[in-house]
Amino acid sequence: MRTKNMQSFFRIFLAAIIGIMIGLTFSFDDFFLLEKHESRKYHSLRDEVLDKVHQKYINEINYENKSANIDQIINNLDKYSEYIDASEYENVVLGAKGIYRGIGLKIDQYHNIITNVFSGSPAEEAGIMKGDKIVKINNQFVHDNSKINLRDLIANSKIDTTITISRSSISDDLIFKIKKRNFLLPSTESKVVDSYYCYLKIDTFNNKTKLEISNTVKNNCNSISKIQGFVIDVRDNPGGTLEAAIDVSDLFLKKGVIVSAKGRDNEIIFVRTASENDILYGLPIALIINKNSASAAEIFAGALQDNKRAILVGDATTYGKGSIQEVVPLSNGGALILTTARYFRPSGDPISDIGIKPDIKISYKNTKDLGMKKSETSNKDAYLSNAITLLKNRKNYF
Template sequence: MPHLFRLTSLALALTLLAGAPLLQAAEEPAAATTARDKAPLPLDDLRTFAEVLDRIKAAYVEPISDKTLLENAIKGMLSNLDPHSAYLDVDNFRELQESTSGEFGGLGIEVGMEDGFVKVVSPIDDTPASKAGIQPGDLIVMIDGQPTKGLSMLEAVDKMRGDAGSKIKLTLVREGGKPFEVELTRAVIKVKSVKSQMLDKGYGYIRITQFQVNTGEDVGKALDKLRKENGKKLRGLVLDLRNNPGGVLQAAVEVSDHFLKEGLIVYTEGRIANSELRFSADPLDASEGVPLVVLINGGSASASEIVAGALQDHKRAVLMGTESFGKGSVQTVLPLNNDRALKLTTALYYTPNGRSIQAQGIVPDIEVQRAKLTRERDDESIKEADLQGHLGNGNGGADKPSGSQSGRPARLQDEDFQLSQALNLLKGLNITRGE
């Protein structure tokens, strides 16, 4: 997941955060690493650091404390590693801990950095950002009239943070167009991680907005709910991971495990011992092998890509939509002894087939671009059932005159082209199987 507007959806363990692409450094030979670890401290560089500290204290236009200078130095060390590593002060660390519960203050927008600007990775469903029409890929070029160019991620996040009920103006650029302004009201964001409903008889839909601590359990409950609503085993299921910026690694593993009976789900590789982990599926299949289509797009990042990659590698699902974000690194939150913490990139993750999606993303099996559905009205056309004296149906079926479908309630797939295509694919698969 990215550096988030609300900082992030992390657990205090291995977590996945979307954001700008990360360049992987070449792996060092073990001997070189050992030699470097045993090398003496660079005294000349430390003397330079101390000299700079003294010069700033003595000559800067305003008095500045040692504490401020040292905290700025620490932030500098972390900010120049990669877009996802950061030093978290007391407030930021507390917000990060609170965010894993799915409730936090802000706009409900996940962001990264691109060319010095703040870039929207994904708006979270049912938040001020999504209701205002903010879309993945939008560049935030100004915050309350102040340019974002040159700001660090944390500085931009601090400017967007505020009390619930307060207003903020964002100036956005979409797909190279002209800047436009959006006014939002900050709110306490309560994110429901998992939503589910029936699309048609026999066909269910589960949407995961982000991966929180309880997401795996909630997906299991959603599968049970859909099965009970249908009255028997489902004929097909759509798992919607679009605009899902990621979250807790363990939750991604648990969700994948609901659809797999065996095999590797994901593994991570890093320099420290506990960063090398392997997660495999257990024999239980909560989904009962239901035909599955997974929807992804450019806002699907990190933990979303773990799930999509695992299901694709095991040929358990058909992936549909557009290429995912390409966030393949893992962050570990390392608490410090003063109520502060480091958020440090410690590993890369790999799909079961050994794919790293870092800075590349996952390519769907069937590409379907986002589109707006418009339906032609044919209510005025005359059908046989409209003709006076028409014959009845010999099999006892009811007449269906024109306009008989006009009162049908709106369905989720009627306004979502990608979702309607996923549902059509599931129905087609069942027809070809004779089910």
């Protein structure tokens, strides 16, 4: 059965997004709710799909074509709604728990460079390293700026994936045969930069993210007796689950609305507010965004910006995906992913097709305007360096 490909949304992202979980058939990249399975008998899968669409989809749909098949039904919905089979649905459920099936690489699609090898992944165990350049996948050559999707090449491997790479320190190409399996993927990374600032990168929002951040603040950054601020980075973060986005936002807010949502006929579904628990006790936050920050990342950015809890730094407005998808299980083991609501910032402004603008727009061309100095601790990341500069000059911005 041909299905609409939800991943087309993410393929317009830069390579960091395209390769975030290379090797997955379905990527846990989106902003969704998981529905409990309901027992109900239908005459056919097509009837079940149609019934779920009528019940759940954000807009009321009337099909005059009584013989419309599942593809035709789905194609009449928005670009984020689709049908997924049983194996893809399994990956969605695992992804919400922070468990992924794949080989564990993040890849720059346009240059075929491995930008990250996830800890505990099959790729790490095999010996692949950050900075390796992919030459072949399963004996198929790949080239810079190729239209070949590396993700699909690996995802279509039934069991083992053979990857040939070149490494600058070795003259001959290296060949790795890697078997896909499930593994726990951390959703965050952290480090101390410029001695007094804690840097937190959030790659995605899942039900482990809140705990990871709490542990980071407690263990990694609490050792700094004179910590002066936090830099939180959601660049290239494609989203996650609704509850994770709310929970993480709540960690940094003492009061205020986090997010609201409206469903069919513009009916208010919920309004979520902070629980008076700022884990940083008011320390200043610089939040780095880019055009690939989407969905749950935009919930987080909007909550911190509208509540004046962080200053947003970036080179562009965020992606603008302001809708919630619900994963609806089907009797055949597959599922529907249906848009069921749209969410709104604390200000009441929508995010769909608008996105969130940075408070301070920066680029490599104007980094000197903010007094940026090169820093080894920030790994020559201009945006991170600028964020630290803003924190140092916080009297002017906070």
